[in-house]
Amino acid sequence: MQKQRIASADPLDDHRDWRQSDWASDVDDGWFWQLIRGRRSVRRYLPDPVERPLLEQLLTAAIWAPSAHNRQPWRFCVVTTDQTKQALSDRMGARWRSDLSADGVDEAIIERRVRISHARITGAPALVAVSLSLEGMDDYPDPRRQEAEWLMAVQSTALSCQNLLLAAHRYGLAACWMCAPLFVPDLVRDVLDLPESWHPQALITLGYAAEEKQRERLPLAERVTWR
Ligand SMILES: Cc1cc2nc3c(=O)[nH]c(=O)nc-3n(C[C@H](O)[C@H](O)[C@H](O)COP(=O)(O)O)c2cc1C
Numbered sequence: 001m002q003k004q005r006i007a008s009a010d011p012l013d014d015h016r017d018w019r020q021s022d023w024a025s026d027v028d029d030g031w032f033w034q035l036i037r038g039r040r041s042v043r044r045y046l047p048d049p050v051e052r053p054l055l056e057q058l059l060t061a062a063i064w065a066p067s068a069h070n071r072q073p074w075r076f077c078v079v080t081t082d083q084t085k086q087a088l089s090d091r092m093g094a095r096w097r098s099d100l101s102a103d104g105v106d107e108a109i110i111e112r113r114v115r116i117s118h119a120r121i122t123g124a125p126a127l128v129a130v131s132l133s134l135e136g137m138d139d140y141p142d143p144r145r146q147e148a149e150w151l152m153a154v155q156s157t158a159l160s161c162q163n164l165l166l167a168a169h170r171y172g173l174a175a176c177w178m179c180a181p182l183f184v185p186d187l188v189r190d191v192l193d194l195p196e197s198w199h200p201q202a203l204i205t206l207g208y209a210a211e212e213k214q215r216e217r218l219p220l221a222e223r224v225t226w227r
Contacts, residue, residue: 042211043205044209045123045125045206045210046207047125049080049125049126050207055080055126055128058171059078059164060167062160062161065156066156067156067159068149069138071153074132075130076128077129078126078128079126085122088121088127088191088192089118089122096113096180096184097110097114121178121205123207126205128203129203130160130203131200132154132198132201133199134149135197137149165204176204177204178202182201
């Protein structure tokens with residue numbers, strides 16, 4: 001598969017079918033809908049490395065996300081070395097294997113799942129391990145408000161990930177969000193030698209696409225209520 005960049009000749013640019021209404025029909029928003037609707041979670045990548053300036057561009061998009069009180073709780077660790085990818089995948093795989101085993105999942109299924117996950121992590125030219133830090137966030141004496149503050153940090157960090165995913169798509173890269181670090185935060189912190197104050201939230205795999213993906217969404221009416 002060829003590396004792709006968004007071009008005006010892209011058939012996906014014909015966004016008229018993508019709109020829910022003609023409300024903004026005089027606005028030249030084809031690029032916008034291509035960006036929003038053309039992004040897909042892609043899990044297999046070409047071996048081509050992703051250049052550091054491009055990764056920095058994506059991270060710059062990430063840090064321009066809105067955040068609660070503009071405290072920017074996101075933290076990123078970029079992994080491009082095979083050794084670290086391997087270590088991360090091996091350690092996460094071992095833990096996943098033992099969790100699934102304890103759940104009574106069939107051994108063959110466990111091996112298959114772990115193998116797929118390993119291929120995805122080690123086969124991605126770049127990984128961004130996304131964490132959040134509460135440093136700089138407000139501190140409350142009671143759990144109710146402290147929990148809301150934590151949630152705001154999670155929400156802000158998730159928004160930075162969405163910016164990163166959209167930027168990846170804009171620059172012709174493919175990406176996928178993996179939630180695995182949420183289940184093994186200590187392990188991720190240990191392998192990547194992250195500060196204690198970083199709470200791993202996600203792993204974003206990045207590279208040039210080696211597969212094409214299609215996804216649909218449910219109609220607005222199934223997810224929106226008007227009052
Ligand atoms: C919070 C979150 C966690 C996700 N975790 C995983 C994951 O662990 N593995 C995976 O393959 N995809 C994961 N995804 C990607 C979703 O499966 C994907 O976004 C969804 O199927 C819609 O497909 P699309 O992104 O191509 O529109 C995650 C996405 C989000 C937002």
